[in-house]
Amino acid sequence: MIQNNEADLVVTGACESPLNAWIIAAFCRLRAxxxxFNDTPEKASRPFDSLRKGFVLSEGAAAVVLQAWPPPDSFLVESFIETPKPIAEVIGFGRSGDAHHLVAPDTTGNGALRSMLNAFKDSKLEHFSQIGHINCHATSTPIGDLTELSAIAQIFGEYFTPQYHTPVVINSIKGHLGHCLAAAGAIETVYSALSVNQNRICGNLNLHNPISIYELMEVLKSNSSSSTSISFNEKCIDLFKNYAVLPRHDEIQVAWPDSHRRIVMTNSFGFGGTNGTLLISEWTD
Incomplete structure (x- = not known):
């Protein structure tokens, strides 16, 4: 709406409160x-870990205020309040729909891939290596986490150039928060904005043994003959292995690489193959 000059300021957000017997029973029937880890529930949500068995329901809410910048002369709120300095800047947006399955992602990673590429192209960034952090949708499911990483590896193979010789830090905060369903995207947008603003990246709680390069390679090879827009090549694996960093359980916080502007890519992939990606940058005057 702001890009299309339909609004100068937008308040947007989401909330979710799914913790009731009916919702829990429904997701159990789906084996999601x-x-x-019923005896140690704090260990149950473990995105990217080899022992991940499904997500953990949680609830929460978040809201963000999006504002055109610089504020236009006709901005009515200007006469009532002083315009604060922005926390961060939204520099790119992408979306896709894969319509593969009601609750399962397209295992080729095509939907996730197109969403991320659309956001990257919308941002007008020159190199994918300008992105220092990817906050994944990863919910701690066996298929979903691997599919998202395979999509990221495909982008590495085609668009990543080690321009800055710095790693891309990959995480999912659902190890900390669980899956807030409809509220997850809003909450992770707030996390991403605060991450670039405060120069801190959350580690991956409960990540002890990450998805192996071998698993990733097998998925990419098996999908190389499909209709994905990027085919498998060894470059995917080499660049991912050398430049993708998944902080482990004991790395509570990771500092951003300090060689370039802080830019985070954050993914939200919903049921029915509705995928969305934002690129958020630190605010620079």
Whole structure:
């Protein structure tokens, strides 16, 4: 709306409160929830870990204020309040729809891939290596986490140039928060904005043994003959292995690489193959 000059300021957000017997029973019937850590529930949500068995339901809410910058002369709120310095800047947006399955992602990673590429192209960044952090949708499911990483690896193979010789830090905060369903995207947008603003990246809680390069390579090879827009090549694996960093359980916080502007890519992939990606940058005057 702001890009199309339909509004100068937008308040947007989401909330979710799914913790009731009916919702829990429904997701259990779908075999989507983790049931392997009932005696140690704090270990149940473990995105990217080899022992991940499903997501953990949680609830929450978040809201953000989006404002055109610089504020236009006709900006009515100007006469009532002083315009604060922005926390961060939204520099790119992408979306896609893969319509593969009601609750499962397209295992080729095509939907996730197109969403991320659309955001990258919308941002007008020159190199994918300008992105220092990817906050994944990863919910701690066996298929979903691997599919998202395979999509990222495909982008590495085609668009990543080690321009800055710095790593791309990959995480999912659902290890900390669980899956807030409809509220997850709003909450992770707030996290991403605060991350670039405060120069801190959350680690991956409960990540002890990450998805192996071998698993990733097998998925990419098996999908190389499909209709994905980027085919498998060894460059995908080499660049991902050398430049993708997944902080482990004991790395509570990671500092941003300090060699270039802080830019985070954050993904939200919903049921039915509705995918969205934002690129958020630190605010520079």
């Amino acid at each position: 929830l983790c049931t392997q």
